[in-house]
Amino acid sequence: MSTTTAPSRKLRLTPLTVRDYLVLLLAVLVVVLPLGYMILASFKGAGDLATTDLVVFPEVWKPENYSEAAVKVPFGRLFLNSTIVTVVGAGLKVLLAILTAYGLVFCEFPGKKYVFWGVLATMMVPPQVTALPNYVFISSLGGENTYWGLILPGLATGFGTFLLRQAFMQLPYEVIEAAHLDGAGHWRRLWHCVVPMSLPSIATVALVNVVYEWNDYLWPLIIITDPAMMTLPRGLTLLQNSESAASSFGVLMAGTVMVLLPILVVFAFLQRHIVNGFTQGGVKG
Amino acid sequence: MTAVTTKRPRQALSGRRLREWLIFLAFVAPNVALIVVFTYRPLLQNIYYSTLNWTLGSKFATPVGLGNYRDFFTSGEAREVLTTTAIFTVATVGLTLALGLGVALALNRKLPGAGFAQATVFAPYILSGYGVGLAWLYIFDPNIGALSAILRDVGLNSPEWINSPRWTLTMVIIVYVWKNLGYAAVIYLAGLQAVPGDVLEAADLDGAGPVRRFFTVTLPLLSPTTFFLLVTTILNSLQAFDLLIAMDKLGRGARTLIFDAYLTGFKEQSQAGYSAMLSTVLFAILVVITLIQLIVVERRVHYR
Secondary structure (H helix, E strand, C coil), X not given: CCCCCCCCCCCCCXXXXXXXXXXXXXXXXXXXXXXXXXXXXXXXXXXXXXCCCCCCCCCCCCCHHHHHHHHHCCHHHHHHHHHHXXXXXXXXXXXXXXXXXXXXXXXXXXXXXXXXXXXXXXXXXXHHHHHHHHHHHHHHCCCCCCHHHHHHHHCCCCHHHHHHHHHHHCCCHHHHHHHHHCCCCHHHHHHHHHHHHCHHHHHHHHHHHHHHHXXXXXXXXXXXXXXXXXXXXXXXXXXXXXXXXHHHHHHHHHHHXXXXXXXXXXXXXXXXXXXXXXXXXXXCC | CCCXXXXXXXXXXXXXXXXXXXXXXHHXXXXXXXXXXXXXXXXXXXXXXXXXXXXXXXXXXXXXXXHHHHHHHHCHHHHHHHHHHHHHHHHHHHHHHHHHHHHHHHHCXXXXXXXXXXXXXXXXXXXXHHHHHHHHHHHHCCCCCHHHHHHHHCCCCCCCCCCCHHHHHHHHHHHHHHHHHHHHHHHHHHHHHCXXXXXXXXXXXXXXXXXXXXXXHHHHHCHHXXXXXXXXXXXXXXXXXXHHHHHCCCCCCCCCHHHHHXXXXXXXXXXXXXXXXXXXXXXXXXXXXXXXXXXHHHHHHHHC
């Protein structure tokens, strides 16, 4: 969004401006305060937690919550697992989306339209509906507690294909046609013309999928039972189940921070792309 | 390219065309194969499972036809689960849209700092639902939570967020709206920026005040945006799961259709057939909503 305010327009403190600022301030506080409180709580010990008084800042800072969380659940390993699943899963999804979208836009096939609708319609099928049969199938192949069992069933991509198809259709046809006349085959045209010209859209698809893979919960919950193979959100469940006493909320919050913070950091740097990605398709994943 | 009628070029053309078709297939095959194996096949299999009396992990299953559906719809369970689903969906969608529009109206004034506010309000939307649920669970805790401490300071007792099913549902609704509000705000903001200024000016000249202008000009012009948001947020709410299970592990208050399908299939008695029936019902609801959207959008295109 370009904020090209005319230089002559000065900010006047009208009642309307004050009202809108109050709305925005309230909205920002409603988002920031709980997240800030969570981060502070992750440094609290039993004394600051098991109390009915409102304790905002810890009286005794207890960074050991993080090492304690890592003892109860192997968070270092979980971080690695989440990173692997996110990078490989999102990477392959983007690759599949690029190939499918290229075929749909630049190749000829009599039933192309139906292939497109078949791919698009998958966006209507939530993973929850396919979870049970996929679990039966993947576990029968021995995919429980493996990386491939974790990644494979989620790779099919309707969202990415849809978004990249839109982007590819808007590319200047003459450039691709010129490459064609220069004797470049489909493969060369894809990687030397189409992909370089569509990098913003590809980045958007990649970011949306990174967020989706990082947060994914239901499938890891079903297919992973071995703590060493868990992703971060899946590991939180394990931590939640092992931490029932109110005084150990600090350890649980430390684990939660480890799940939420990486995405918040990525968002801080790339928020415009991420917002665009999530609001363009209207669908997650 | 015009077709040439001599024999040899035509053969060459059809050969080239076949090659082109094969190239197309090579490009789309990996994704299409995955879609068939991991989306369409399980979708059909799930419908088949829904006709079985079958415990997950067991080698034996008894076909019961529509028995699972009959059991569900004739017992009190259907009413309870569908009511919870309806309350959750209507409340989250209504609040998300109303509050999202409110924030969007404030953002639309393009005050300095609006960009920062927009990004901040959007941030919860991309956070892990499970993590967000846990963070809020600590705030809502009736004994040691910040909210109960604040309520006590103003002389109120904390509601039984954890032990009373109705309060649990309320809590989950509040947090879900908190998480999704920014999405609605950003979409509404785009809609507001498309409202032509001259229409609003004309209404202004006609003597319409800001409130009237909003209800007679802005809101009707936003109706396509509202409709789009209505459909997407209904679909999202029906699929909400991470946040629900984080805040209500046993499903005592927020047991919506999708949550019920998980608990009956993978926890409790592992009734896989019954669970498949529940997710088939959910899928049918999603299809109906999507079809309604397609029909309405189609009609709108024709009317213009």
